[in-house]
Ligand code: ADP
């Protein structure tokens with residue numbers, strides 16, 4: 001049975017789990033409270049109690065970027081078959097979300113985003129199908145939608161900058177007004193834009209005295225296919241999303257601005273959980289409107305689209321509470 005076949009049979013929402021290795025400084029005295037197999041996390045929640053969490057796939061501490069990509073690739077490639085696709089990285093700060101999505105520049109450390117984009121260009125040129133790709137990059141910070149390919153205007157203070165607005169087309173398609181979408185013809189072009197976006201993102205944080213863990217970063221690749229030159233057939237989207245850290249606020253003892261940021265993140269993550277849960281249980285009402293994140297993704301979550309949730313956990317005993325919360329989220333959306 002091919003993986004694509006399997007995906008179709010099993011529905012359109014997959015949930016994977018990845019546990020990052022111990023850092024050097026952690027390793028000399030750290031313990032893990034779980035054991036893993038191919039598709040389960042067994043967590044020791046109390047001295048005599050083990051809780052089992054099921055996934056479509058589990059990656060352990062020694063899984064490589066290549067191992068992860070091998071499982072993600074079919075989902076990404078389904079964008080070439082016309083599906084809308086959303087790939088999310090979920091987890092507390094420091095659990096490995098950015099490592100999975102972006103990775104590091106060394107070839108073996110490249111993450112899902114660069115590998116996926118390279119694979120799309122390779123495949124699109126392979127079989128002569130004609131595609132137009134455009135690339136966009138944005139972030140959602142405190143409910144504000146910001147284009148990461150447009151330098152911030154100096155006339156706005158961080159808070160006052162207006163959010164990009166979202167429009168629903170008559171066909172149900174979602175459009176982000178004035179969002180820059182640059183036509184891209186190669187992986188190298190995407191890489192350059194990604195670097196621009198990343199730079200703008202970090203500048204913003206110095207200004208706001210905050211960190212990237214307090215916002216969601218969204219990459220959008222739009223794919224337009226053609227029947228013949230100049231004859232558009234369809235457009236669909238591939239989203240790759242590095243979500244804000246899922247840690248709860250009690251633990252971080254956040255106050256003031258940090259507290260507000262944290263609340264915004266937690267709110268949108270639970271809204272995302274609600275939407276996926278409603279789709280999984282086939283509820284009549286799917287509460288897309290409860291957050292900017294789910295409003296933006298409305299036409300790419302559910303119906304005929306494919307969703308992949310990559311849930312990340314830290315290995316340490318110290319993080320047990322957050323790990324339980326994260327695994328609880330995963331159970332909810334699966
Ligand atoms: P997050 O984006 O969730 O805050 P990061 O991706 O920044 O977390 O990961 C935290 C640190 O752990 C980084 O230094 C990262 O390079 C490292 N790391 C995360 N996952 C792995 C992994 N699977 N293998 C090796 N290093 C990892």
Ligand code: MG
Nearest residue numbers: 097098212242
């Ligand atoms: Mg990160």
